[in-house]
Amino acid sequence: MDLGLDGRVALVGASSRGLGRAVARELAAEGADLVINARGEEKLAETAGELREHTDARVLAVSADLSDDEGASRVVDRALEEFGRVDVLVTNAGGPPAGPFEAHSMEDWRAAVDLTLESALHLTRGVLPGMKERGWGRILNITSIAVKQPVDGLVLSNSIRAAVTGMARTLANEVAPHGITVNNVMPGYTRTRRTEDLARQIAEQEGITEDEARGRWEEKIPLGRLAEPREFAALVAFLASERASYITGTSIPVDGGWIRSLL
Numbered sequence: 001m002d003l004g005l006d007g008r009v010a011l012v013g014a015s016s017r018g019l020g021r022a023v024a025r026e027l028a029a030e031g032a033d034l035v036i037n038a039r040g041e042e043k044l045a046e047t048a049g050e051l052r053e054h055t056d057a058r059v060l061a062v063s064a065d066l067s068d069d070e071g072a073s074r075v076v077d078r079a080l081e082e083f084g085r086v087d088v089l090v091t092n093a094g095g096p097p098a099g100p101f102e103a104h105s106m107e108d109w110r111a112a113v114d115l116t117l118e119s120a121l122h123l124t125r126g127v128l129p130g131m132k133e134r135g136w137g138r139i140l141n142i143t144s145i146a147v148k149q150p151v152d153g154l155v156l157s158n159s160i161r162a163a164v165t166g167m168a169r170t171l172a173n174e175v176a177p178h179g180i181t182v183n184n185v186m187p188g189y190t191r192t193r194r195t196e197d198l199a200r201q202i203a204e205q206e207g208i209t210e211d212e213a214r215g216r217w218e219e220k221i222p223l224g225r226l227a228e229p230r231e232f233a234a235l236v237a238f239l240a241s242e243r244a245s246y247i248t249g250t251s252i253p254v255d256g257g258w259i260r261s262l263l
């Protein structure tokens with residue numbers, strides 16, 4: 001299937017590793033030019049090098065903290081300076097800290113809002129005018145299965161990703177007349193640093209091994225294993241494509257069957 005991404009410009013937030021990097025790799029393999037981002041320069045430069053080595057993509061790497069207004073704006077500004085436009089935006093950032101309700105201070109809540117909601121808002125606000133002008137755009141938010149079925153011990157993620165979902169669902173209607181689609185992709189348990197960290201934390205708290213912690217997740221996944229990041233990225237690339245032109249306002253899981261609801 002030709003996804004029609006050749007020559008498109010894609011900006012993927014938080015993409016030096018994990019889900020963001022897999023998405024950047026998939027879009028680059030489909031012919032898009034890439035703007036990638038993370039806070040640390042070294043790992044980001046390594047990821048940019050890999051993309052250039054394995055694909056024909058032009059790659060711009062912008063190190064910036066997306067939870068910071070100035071950082072998020074700088075990523076968009078640099079993208080527009082370098083490529084003149086952003087056709088595909090994938091909002092993503094690191095996950096907020098784990099822990100039950102009473103473990104978090106108001107400061108933790110504000111930091112999580114900055115990281116998870118405001119980063120998506122800033123990036124979206126930055127690219128939207130250009131997409132409207134050109135009458136074409138794809139906005140994809142990486143959220144979580146937690147939006148449909150909250151995950152115990154992740155109250156910050158469960159709460160704030162719901163806000164991103166509400167924002168995206170509303171925006172989808174507003175920008176549909178301009179040829180812009182807005183969708184959310186909900187990762188389930190996927191093999192990345194985030195799940196390594198969560199497994200370590202659970203293991204320490206409960207006096208079990210990290211393998212046992214992962215085993216508990218796997219027991220609840222009908223496909224019986226964690227996802228590989230590229231399995232997630234494949235759906236994002238499709239939704240970013242020309243071929244996904246009639247899909248908007250939706251949230252789609254890539255979770256091996258973990259969510260138990262009918263719809």
Ligand code: NAD
Pocket residue numbers: 013014015016017018019020037038039040064065066067092093094095096115142143144145157186187188189190191192193194195
């Ligand atoms: P990861 O820890 O492997 O990678 C996170 C990436 O974000 C890295 O490139 C890191 O440098 C970057 N980053 C972190 N904070 C940043 C910031 N403030 N500004 C810019 N870049 C920043 O995580 P992942 O598994 O790829 O997860 C990506 C997102 O998806 C997270 O929000 C996570 O909570 C969510 N998620 C992941 C899973 C999973 O199983 N992996 C499941 C559901 C939701």
